[in-house]
Structure formats: structure tokens, C-alpha cells
Amino acid sequence: MKKLSYTLLFASGLVFGQFFEKGKTFTKQDTLKGSDTEFRNFWDVKKYDLSVEPDFAAKSIKGNNKISFEIIKDVTNPTFQIDLQQPMKADKVEASFPMADYRQDGDFIWIKTNKAFKKGEKYTIDVTYSGNPTIAKNAPWDGGWVFTKDEKGNPWMSVADEGIGASIWLPTKDIWSDEPDNGIVMKIITPKDLVGVGNGRLISKKTEGEKTSYIWEVKNPINAYSIIPNIGKYVNFKDTFSGEKGKLDLDYWVLDYNLDKAEKQFQQVKPMLSAFEYWFGPYPFYEDSYKLVESPYLGMEHQSSVAYGNHYQNGYLGRDLSGTGVGLNWDFIIIHESGHEWFANNVTAKDQADMWIHESFTNYSEVLFTERYMDKKSADIYAQGIRKTIQNDTPIIGKYGVRNEGSGDMYAKGASMLHTIRQVINNDDKFRQILRGINKDFYHQTVTTKQIEDYISKKSGIDFSSVFNQYLRTTNIPTLEYSQKGEELKFRYTNTIKNLKLPIRIDGEQTINPTEQWQTVKLKKGSPVQFNNNYYIHYKKVQ
DSSP states (O other): OOHHHHHHHHHHTOOSSOOOOTTOOOOHHHHHHHSOOTTTTTEEEEEEEEEEEEETTTTEEEEEEEEEEEEOSOEESOEEEEEOOTTOEEEEEEESSOOSEEEEETTEEEEEOOSEEOTTOEEEEEEEEEEOOOBOSSTTTSOEEEEEEOTTSOEEEEEEOTTTOGGGTSOBOOOTTOOOTTOEEEEEEEETTSEEEOSSEEEEEEEETTEEEEEEEEOSOOOGGGOOOEEESEEEEEEEEEETTEEEEEEEEEEGGGHHHHHHHGGGHHHHHHHHHHHHOSOTTGGGOEEEEEOSSSEEOOTTSEEEOSTTOSBBTTBOTTSSSGGGGSBHHHHHHHHTTTBTTTEEESSGGGTHHHHHHHHHHHHHHHHHHTOHHHHHHHHHHGGGGOOOOSOSSOOTTTTOOOOGGGTHHHHHHHHHHHHHHOOHHHHHHHHHHHHHHTTTEEEOHHHHHHHHHHHHTSOOHHHHHHHHHOSOOOEEEEEEETTEEEEEEESOOTTOOOOEEETTTEEEOOOSSOEEEEOSSOSSOOBOTTSSOEEEEOO
């Protein structure tokens, strides 16, 4: 990403994911990375059993990944595609079936077979890998490994790879639509004076000579970009949360000299979990615990191992992205990145083009948390404040099949769209049940935009298809032009798609249904007319 893009993203607050350059020309390689091709569509990943050992001095890593999978349709003499991006190397490839040949070509390992595979058969592919992975220049906004030192000069290592893909270091089937259904086991091998922290639960620790192995287990499906090892001078403290599914273990791993700060700042976790369980339903990964891990970058939503780098302060690095002051009442990274446990990790988009499903709902989770933690008025102020970050540069939905994300407006503009939809529904209990329903009915699934759009329309009883088209697929924001004479209000929509169906509530109770044609209504209340600023539309008074 160009330096200008970083500046823009930082200034607008859109700094929680990783983005591709706008205007990119897509290649066959992009299609191989982003599509469910003939090399991927006949097998389903069941589990990753992996190991990783970083070398801080050499800035290298090595390990292996045993991929367990099931054949999902009959196929003869197929070629398997395993993703491993340059400059990483596959040192050895083994399989539980006869391989005719394998080779590494660019960012892919191709495994040819001379065999008929039957639906339901189960096999493994085991790849031993090594190399000097891509180093992140500015994690988490670009992808790559981080080899740095903490304030005391101790080695501190991690990786961030949402945009570029987990295959930047780990041989995987690197496509969002196929998560390992039975989770992962990850062994992290470290120097004995450091600690390796992974996703899920720590199931064993063993020291041999100068090295220690930490083995972590995730029992639930997990998106590949969430599989993250963290290595540093960590200490651990624990707590529990009494939630909707019983006792949830809380697990915190922080640098040793930050323990006191963390014990104080992380007290925000329980109010966060309480608010999100109210709005979204039970935390989706009770079996794997909830975990915050101090990271050498700002933060990321790594499943059951949320990366935290906000320096133990409220706001976003001490400032409020909404510009209203409301966001200084809570720690942005704890709230935002944890919201992703529901939207991104529980309900995951099949394709990066639909990444708004992750970011729009999670950006709106900040509003919903504020409402439960503070009050509805503060939440509305925050929701309106974040609009200043919206660029309206390109559509929110990206290009399908090529690992392309849409506009960074998927954050604040997407949240503003959801806040608008909430106003139209005008029933917070129903709106809440829709949010909880998404997390229940699509529990641990990968989904498409159409599925989410159709679900909201069906459960609300309101056709929101034109609203989604307006906000997700265009850069135009509806403008309500109006004029008032006494009790008579004249109005129409401009800057909309054809036949936008977006009713507006005015004066707190009266609803109008603007179209592209001028209409006139008699106001129930006196003048001047009062508009509801929770709709993300522009109001323009005309003569």
C-alpha cells in the first residue's frame, strides 16, 4: 500500500484491517488465490495440525502443517493446490495417498495425482516448510511477520496476515470459504526464556534443553488469518465471566512489565462481553476461551486470541475516532477487535469482497456497546460522529474471486447503513433479535452478502434490497430535498438509485416515503419540521 493510503486510513480511523491498492489489475494468480477453483472445490479442510519455530536473529521460521481433509465429490486424477507464498519454501511434502508429482511454483504447491477419489474419503497432506517470511513494514495494515524487541530489549515476535493471507508463512488452503471444521492444534517452539501464545487453550508445555514447546488447541472452526503465534516475555493472569452459556474462561497474556496496567485496563472485558452477548448472543467460542494477547502492533481480531496493542489507554491510541468525546470512555481495541468474535470469526464472509459483513457490523458494535455501557443518547452521538471518516471513494463491496476488499467505508459507512436500517425497523427488540439470529442461524459458518441481506429483510418483514444496493454498491448518499410552508412539507429524494425504498421518520412519529418525485404532506406537528439525524442521508432545504 502506498504511503498516502496509510495516511488516509490513519486520519479516517480505518485502521483495523488490511487493504489492497485501489485500481489494481487482477491476474490469473489473483484468481487462483481468491476463487474456489478446480484445484480446491473437491476437498474440505477438517483440521490443521501445525508447528512453528521462529529464529529471531535470522528473522526466519520453520515448521510443518498436517492438513486433514475430506473429499466432497467424486473426482479422478485431480491436482491439489496448497498455498505458500514466496519466499517461503516447501522442504518436504507427504500425503496419505499416492502422489504422482509435486512442485512449488510461485505462491503455490501443486500436488498431482493418478487416482480416483470418492466422496467421503479422508486423507492428509503434510508440508514441512522454512524460510524468511515477508516482514511487515507497518503491521497490521500490511501483512507479514514482526521481529522486534520490547521495552526491555527482549525479542518479541508475531504476524498479521488478514489481507495478504495466512499462506504468507503457513502452507494452507488459503481461502476464506474453507475453515478447518475441527479446529487446529498449534505447537509454538521458543527459546526457553520466552513464551509462545497461540489460539484457543494451552494444552501442554514442555522444555527440552534450551527450547520450550507450547501446544495450543482450537476446537472450533477458525479462519486461517486468525491462526497467529505470539512469542515474547509474556506473563499470564486469568478471570472468568458468567455468560449465557455458563462460565467463560478469560485468559490474558501481557509483557511482564505491563501486568499492573493490564489488570486495570482489562476490567473492561466483562462489560464488553455482557453488552455483546445481549446484542449478538453467546460468545461463539466458549470451548476455546476468550483471550487478549499483547501484540507488537495495534490490534487484530484473531479468534480466541485477540491481539491488543492500544497501550492500556481508552480511545484509539488515546483519541476518539468519532470526534465527539464519547469514544474516550472505553478502550477501542478491546471493544472493536472483540466484536469481531461474532462478526468475522463466528460469521465469516466467504469472499474478501464481502468483508463489510465483518467490518460494518463490528464498527456498529462500538455503537451498541456504548448504548449498553453508557446510554442511547451517547450511542447516537457516537454513531453520527464516525460519519466524518467516510470517504465515499469506491463501493463497499469489492471484486469477487480475486481476494479484493472494497472501500474502507465498510467501517463507518457500513455501520451508518445499519444504524439507518435500525431506524426504519423502529423496533429495537426486533433489531436485536435479528443480530442474535444472524449469529445463531449462521453459527460457525461462512456466508455471502446475499444471505445476510435476505436474512435481514425476511426477519424484519421489510424489503431492504434497495437500501443495501444504495449503500453497498454505490458511492451516492441519498439527499432529501425539502421545503416547508406552514404545516405543508414538500420533499423528494435525489442522488439515489432508481426506486430506493427508504422511509424517513420525521417529528419523532410521522413517517414519509420519499421517491424521486415531489410529494407533499401535512405535518402533524408545528413548524419547523424536525428531522432524525440517525438516518445516514443528507437533508437539503430548497426554495
